Amino acid sequence: AIYSKPDGKQIETRLPQKASGVRNVILNFSRYKAKIPDKKQNFGDLLVTVVDITDKMQAVQALEENHIFQEELIDTIPIPVFYKDQKGRYLGVNKAFEVFFGLSGDQIVGKTVFDINPPDLANVYHDKDLELFKNKETQDYESQVRNAKGENRQVIFHKACFYDKNGDLSGLIGTIWD
Numbered sequence: 001a002i003y004s005k006p007d008g009k010q011i012e013t014r015l016p017q018k019a020s021g022v023r024n025v026i027l028n029f030s031r032y033k034a035k036i037p038d039k040k041q042n043f044g045d046l047l048v049t050v051v052d053i054t055d056k057m058q059a060v061q062a063l064e065e066n067h068i069f070q071e072e073l074i075d076t077i078p079i080p081v082f083y084k085d086q087k088g089r090y091l092g093v094n095k096a097f098e099v100f101f102g103l104s105g106d107q108i109v110g111k112t113v114f115d116i117n118p119p120d121l122a123n124v125y126h127d128k129d130l131e132l133f134k135n136k137e138t139q140d141y142e143s144q145v146r147n148a149k150g151e152n153r154q155v156i157f158h159k160a161c162f163y164d165k166n167g168d169l170s171g172l173i174g175t176i177w178d
Contacts, residue, residue, distance in 0.1 A: 080096045083173040
């Protein structure tokens with residue numbers, strides 16, 4: 001199959017090497033035609049390029065392990081933790097947040113405060129988020145939250161902005177202290 005139609009074919013595989021052990025590589029196949037000196041005909045053959053992706057795969061694995069660790073770290077915090085994008089959509093929550101509100105992370109992520117809270121409370125949280133994004137300073141304030149049991153609880157919110165690698169505002173991270 002590779003010789004009959006090699007163009008665009010790509011295979012990811014592992015190649016053993018004595019010096020460095022097994023390497024993860026991508027083999028790219030294409031045809032080429034080369035003129036052979038002193039001959040009237042062109043010679044066609046298969047060109048194979050080998051791209052070593054071992055370091056990239058190790059970096060991806062390290063990032064995945066770091067992501068899992070960070071999720072576990074946040075989940076062990078015994079107070080509700082949440083983070084949202086600039087549009088106010090939840091990007092993630094910890095287990096304590098899920099328990100406090102009686103919703104799973106899947107029911108929260110992608111939603112806004114208006115989707116999971118009564119309108120009067122949602123308006124307060126939303127206005128405070130906008131104020132945080134405008135001032136870009138840490139924010140602490142007291143408010144009410146309706147928990148999973150339907151009880152209004154007096155809480156303290158602590159919120160701060162977070163930024164992307166270019167220093168641009170990405171969203172906020174917050175905690176709720178009952």
